[in-house]
Amino acid sequence: MPVGTAATVKGLTPEQLREAGAQMVLANTYHLALRPGADVVADLGGLHRLMQWDGPILTDSGGFQIFSLARLTRLDDNQVVFRSHIDGSLFELSPERAIEIQEQLGADCIMCLDECPSHAVGRDQLEVAVDRTTLWARRCKEAQKRSDQALFGIVQGGTDRELRERSAAGLLALDFPGYAIGGLGVGEEPDAMYATLDFAVPLLPADRPRYLMGVGKPIDLVEAVLRGIDLFDCVMPTRNGRNATAFTSRGLVRIRNAVHERDPRPLDEECACPVCRRFSRGYLRHLFAADEMLGPILLSWHNVAFYQHLMADLRSACRENRVARLRSTLLARWESSV
Amino acid sequence: MPVGTAATVKGLTPEQLREAGAQMVLANTYHLALRPGADVVADLGGLHRLMQWDGPILTDSGGFQIFSLARLTRLDDNQVVFRSHIDGSLFELSPERAIEIQEQLGADCIMCLDECPSHAVGRDQLEVAVDRTTLWARRCKEAQKRSDQALFGIVQGGTDRELRERSAAGLLALDFPGYAIGGLGVGEEPDAMYATLDFAVPLLPADRPRYLMGVGKPIDLVEAVLRGIDLFDCVMPTRNGRNATAFTSRGLVRIRNAVHERDPRPLDEECACPVCRRFSRGYLRHLFAADEMLGPILLSWHNVAFYQHLMADLRSACRENRVARLRSTLLARWESSV
Numbered sequence: 001m002p003v004g005t006a007a008t009v010k011g012l013t014p015e016q017l018r019e020a021g022a023q024m025v026l027a028n029t030y031h032l033a034l035r036p037g038a039d040v041v042a043d044l045g046g047l048h049r050l051m052q053w054d055g056p057i058l059t060d061s062g063g064f065q066i067f068s069l070a071r072l073t074r075l076d077d078n079q080v081v082f083r084s085h086i087d088g089s090l091f092e093l094s095p096e097r098a099i100e101i102q103e104q105l106g107a108d109c110i111m112c113l114d115e116c117p118s119h120a121v122g123r124d125q126l127e128v129a130v131d132r133t134t135l136w137a138r139r140c141k142e143a144q145k146r147s148d149q150a151l152f153g154i155v156q157g158g159t160d161r162e163l164r165e166r167s168a169a170g171l172l173a174l175d176f177p178g179y180a181i182g183g184l185g186v187g188e189e190p191d192a193m194y195a196t197l198d199f200a201v202p203l204l205p206a207d208r209p210r211y212l213m214g215v216g217k218p219i220d221l222v223e224a225v226l227r228g229i230d231l232f233d234c235v236m237p238t239r240n241g242r243n244a245t246a247f248t249s250r251g252l253v254r255i256r257n258a259v260h261e262r263d264p265r266p267l268d269e270e271c272a273c274p275v276c277r278r279f280s281r282g283y284l285r286h287l288f289a290a291d292e293m294l295g296p297i298l299l300s301w302h303n304v305a306f307y308q309h310l311m312a313d314l315r316s317a318c319r320e321n322r323v324a325r326l327r328s329t330l331l332a333r334w335e336s337s338v
Numbered sequence: 339m340p341v342g343t344a345a346t347v348k349g350l351t352p353e354q355l356r357e358a359g360a361q362m363v364l365a366n367t368y369h370l371a372l373r374p375g376a377d378v379v380a381d382l383g384g385l386h387r388l389m390q391w392d393g394p395i396l397t398d399s400g401g402f403q404i405f406s407l408a409r410l411t412r413l414d415d416n417q418v419v420f421r422s423h424i425d426g427s428l429f430e431l432s433p434e435r436a437i438e439i440q441e442q443l444g445a446d447c448i449m450c451l452d453e454c455p456s457h458a459v460g461r462d463q464l465e466v467a468v469d470r471t472t473l474w475a476r477r478c479k480e481a482q483k484r485s486d487q488a489l490f491g492i493v494q495g496g497t498d499r500e501l502r503e504r505s506a507a508g509l510l511a512l513d514f515p516g517y518a519i520g521g522l523g524v525g526e527e528p529d530a531m532y533a534t535l536d537f538a539v540p541l542l543p544a545d546r547p548r549y550l551m552g553v554g555k556p557i558d559l560v561e562a563v564l565r566g567i568d569l570f571d572c573v574m575p576t577r578n579g580r581n582a583t584a585f586t587s588r589g590l591v592r593i594r595n596a597v598h599e600r601d602p603r604p605l606d607e608e609c610a611c612p613v614c615r616r617f618s619r620g621y622l623r624h625l626f627a628a629d630e631m632l633g634p635i636l637l638s639w640h641n642v643a644f645y646q647h648l649m650a651d652l653r654s655a656c657r658e659n660r661v662a663r664l665r666s667t668l669l670a671r672w673e674s675s676v
Contacts (some may be wrong), residue, residue, distance in 0.1 A: 007624070011631040013354075014616075036599065036624040043600045044620040052616045261374065262381045278352075278390045282382040286345070286374040293349040293631065 001026040001058060001233040002304050006035070007051045010238045011297045012304065014052045019274050020301055021308030024056040026233040029101055029111075030065035034084050034091070038104035046106030058109040058233070061098045061140075061154070064182070064214065067116045075115070077132055095139035103146045111180065112140040114154040119186045123160060130156050130163050133182075134170035141174055152178040152211060155204070159188060159196045168203035178209035181229075185215040194223050201228040218247060218310055218334065222327050225314045237307045241300030244288045248306065251334045253281075255299065260285040273305035339364040339396060339571040340642050344373070345389045348576045349635045350642065352390045357612050358639055359646030362394040364571040367439055367449075368403035372422050372429070376442035384444030396447040396571070399436045399478075399492070402520070402552065405454045413453070415470055433477035441484045449518065450478040452492040457525045464496050465504075472508035479512055490516040490549060493542070497526060497534045506541035516547035519567075523553040532561050539566040556585060556648055556672065560665050563652045575645045579638030582626045586644065589672045591619075593637065598623040611643035 002009045002017060005028045009017055017025065027047055032038060044050050047057050066072070070082035070091075079094035098113035113136045115129040133156045144151055153171035157163030171179060181200055184193045197212070204210050211231035212224050221232055237247065246253040248268035253260075255267070266276035267284065275284075275298045287295030310330075317326040340347045340355060343366045347355055355363065365385055370376060382388050385395050404410070408420035408429075417432035436451035451474045453467040471494045482489055491509035495501030509517060519538055522531045535550070542548050549569035550562050559570055575585065584591040586606035591598075593605070604614035605622065613622075613636045625633030648668075655664040 006628040006630055007621070008628075008630050008632045011635070013632070013635070016351075031628075035628055036620070040600055040620065040624070044602055044618055050618070050621050050624075262378055264382055280382055280388070282374070282378065283345070283388050286378070286388075290344040290369075290373055292344055292346050293634070294346040294351070296631070297349070297351070297635070 001231070002237060002307070003028075003233055003235045004051065004053075005235075006031050007041070007047060009300075009304070010242065011293075011300045012238075014054075016274075016301055017053070017304065018055075020305035021312065022055070022304060023308075024058065024231075025053055026058045026060065027051075027105070027107065028062070028065060029059045029098065029105065030062035030069070032059075032105060033062060033093075033101050034086055034089075038101040042104040042106070046104075048106065056109065057107040059102050059105050059107040059111065060213070060233075061102070061111040061113040062093055063098075063111075063114040063154075064116045066093060067118075077135060080115075095136040096143040099140050099143040099145075099151075103144075103149065107149065109150045109152060109178065111152050112137040112154055112176075114156055114182050116156065116182050116186070117158075119158060119183070119188045121158075123163070126156075126158050126160060126163055127166075129183075130167045130170075134167065137171055137174055137176075141176070150177045152176055152180050152209070154180045154182040154213070155200065156183045157200075158183050159192045161196075161199050164196065164200045165203060168200070172203075172205070176208070178211060178231075179204045180211040180213050180231075182213050184212065185220070190220065190223075193220070194227070197224055197227040197229065218307070219331070221307075221310060222314065222323075222330060225318065226323050226327060232311075234307075237303035238300045241298075241303040242296040244295065244299065246299050246306075247303050249333060255281065255284050255295075256288050257285070267299075267302055268306070271302065271306065271309070273302050273309075275299075275302040275305070339569070340575060340645070341366075341571055341573045342389065342391075343369050343573075345370060345379070345385060347638075347642070348580065349631075349638045350576075352392075354612075354639055355391070355642065356393075358643035359650065360393070360642060361646075362396065362569075363391055364396045364398065365389075365443070365445065366400070366403060367397045367436065367443065368400035368407070370397075370443060371400060371439050372424055376439040380442040380444070384442075386444065394447065395445040397440050397443050397445040397449065398551070398571075399440070399449040399451040400431055401436075401449075401452040401492075402454050404431060405456075415473060418453075433474040434481040437478050437481040437483075437489075441482075441487065445487065447488045447490060447516065449490050450475040450492055450514075452494055452520055454494065454520050454524070455496075457496060457521070459496075461498060461501070464494075464498060464501055468494050468501050468505045468508075471505065475509055475512055475514075479514070488515045490514055490518050490547070492518045492520040492551070493538065494521045495538075496521055497530045499534075499537050502534065502538045503541060506538070510541075510543070514546070516549060516569075517542045518549040518551050520551045522550065523558070528558065528561075531558070532565070535562055535565040535567065556645070557669070559645075559648060560652065560661075560668060563656065564661050564665060570649075572645075575641035576638045579636075579641040580634040582633065582637060584637050584644075585641050587671060593619065593622050593633075594626050595623070605637075605640055606644070609640065609644065609647070611640050611647075613637075613640040613643070 074081040102110040114133040153176040212229045249270040260281040263281040412419040440448040452471040491514040550567045587608040598619040601619040
């Protein structure tokens with residue numbers, strides 16, 4: 001899922017997203033609740049109508065941003081109180097309120113409110129977060145009024161096997177239609193993430209979507225699919241695109257580099273996206289040098305297409321039981337140029 | 339012509355431009371000569387290939403920007419020497435060099451180098467500029483090597499009738515395939531501009547394109563078409579779009595205003611552009627409030643479509659001899675809401 005934080009995947013129109021192969025997008029409850037407000041989104045017909053995206057949409061619960069962007073003022077089992085990173089105004093979020101907001105936003109998949117601690121906290125604090133997340137998941141499920149939204153539970157527990165098992169067991173008892181793995185990709189080493197997935201994914205039912213939140217680099221997607229993950233969201237394609245870095249079948253291309261000045265080739269000669277079919281590296285470099293909006297737009301567009309193409313390749317490989325082989329091929333290519 | 343200063347109409351892809359009804363675009367020789375350099379554009383296949391615009395392109399001569407943006411260091415009949423507004427580096431531009439650069443850029447219509455003085459200068463200085471512009475026009479014509487580009491002459495002379503006559507006579511003797519009126523829309527009152535057009539347009543042959551450079555507001559386009567002008571370029575649709583101001587059939591809409599917060603209506607209920615067909619005022623306001631790129635993109639898109647639609651209406655009215663009636667209708671509408 002490309003990330004449309006404020007109900008827009010930065011710089012791209014819905015049809016450009018479609019052309020890039022995107023099927024489903026994510027929007028951030030935290031950002032939308034602060035601005036323009038969930039009631040405004042509801043008044044304007046809900047997220048689908050607002051952003052004119054007719055495919056599925058998933059909203060997160062706001063938990064991750066509260067614990068990373070906002071200034072926390074109080075956190076207990078009942079609720080979390082925080083100040084907006086935009087204007088410092090005070091907000092309260094409880095499991096019930098998180099569901100109410102997400103019902104107003106109207107996405108197809110919604111998430112339970114979770115506590116997502118920093119990866120640096122000790123085991124005791126991690127354990128408190130796991131138990132609170134389970135408690136909140138139950139309250140979220142009970143608070144749900146709409147029947148047309150799939151509510152996913154979020155497994156926490158950092159890289160600790162026992163805590164992941166405890167978290168998964170608590171959530172499975174609530175029988176959600178999908179499960180997410182939270183608390184990874186938050187600063188731990190890639191190997192620690194992969195090792196955690198090795199034991200955490202099999203804890204979740206294979207017949208329900210298994211979603212790795214906020215991850216990640218192309219290689220992370222491959223490693224996680226190899227371990228059973230179905231669904232991802234990440235800002236990397238658009239954020240890196242805005243910062244003049246393109247993902248290609250031969251590795252990263254930093255398009256501001258002078259070497260591209262007179263290069264008539266596309267970003268990626270193996271890519272059939274709307275950007276690579278037409279525009280030269282020389283033009284894209286010029287757009288960034290001249291600080292033109294079209295540079296970030298075109299690189300974001302290509303990067304989203306790259307990610308979607310990668311996921312399509314992984315889906316084919318899954319069906320044909322050759323994900324490990326695809327992984328070797330991709331690794332050899334990507335490493336050869338970065 | 340929407341303005342694509344640096345070989346990109348800010349924020350829009352070529353297909354979005356097409357969808358907005360644009361037929362021809364302008365690019366600025368001054369900006370492109372400075373960055374990425376005309377030789378780089380030529381190496382990348384020329385402007386059409388570079389920006390992937392397969393319709394006609396016009397490049398200006400660079401004169402206007404030299405006299406407005408750059409720091410002049412020397413100006414005589416031979417050439418103009420100036421410092422780049424980007425990095426202060428020194429450039430020389432002669433009529434011969436202006437043509438050489440525009441032949442490298444490869445547009446379909448190119449412009450003679452002209453001297454475009456401020457509208458505040460006295461008659462003596464204006465007269466020098468007129469004579470120098472005629473001298474330079476002759477040298478431009480002689481310098482032309484490519485036969486596939488239409489070279490236009492530029493009439494100067496401010497709002498002075500005698501000087502406009504003198505300028506037109508000098509250029510007509512050189513028999514250009516098209517003529518532009520420069521030195522208007524540079525700070526003089528609208529009525530002074532219209533009065534100048536009253537006598538300046540009939541000086542130019544009606545069977546060749548008559549182009550009013552750098553103009554203007556919607557009402558200016560109507561008034562100028564009424565006086566025989568065929569072609570315009572202006573940054574207003576895109577610049578105002580980026581600044582959250584939309585042109586509509588009922589006047590200007592400032593989309594940041596709080597009144598639009600929950601408004602489900604499009605920017606312009608009479609507009610069938612790709613923005614008005616889908617997005618609400620409430621969404622557009624949110625995009626600007628959240629500082630999202632999509633806001634400037636969508637408003638620029640709508641505004642270009644508004645201008646193109648206006649020109650299409652004016653073309654129909656010309657064919658049916660009812661431009662004056664259309665003018666009254668439009669004026670009544672636009673003034674009712676601004």
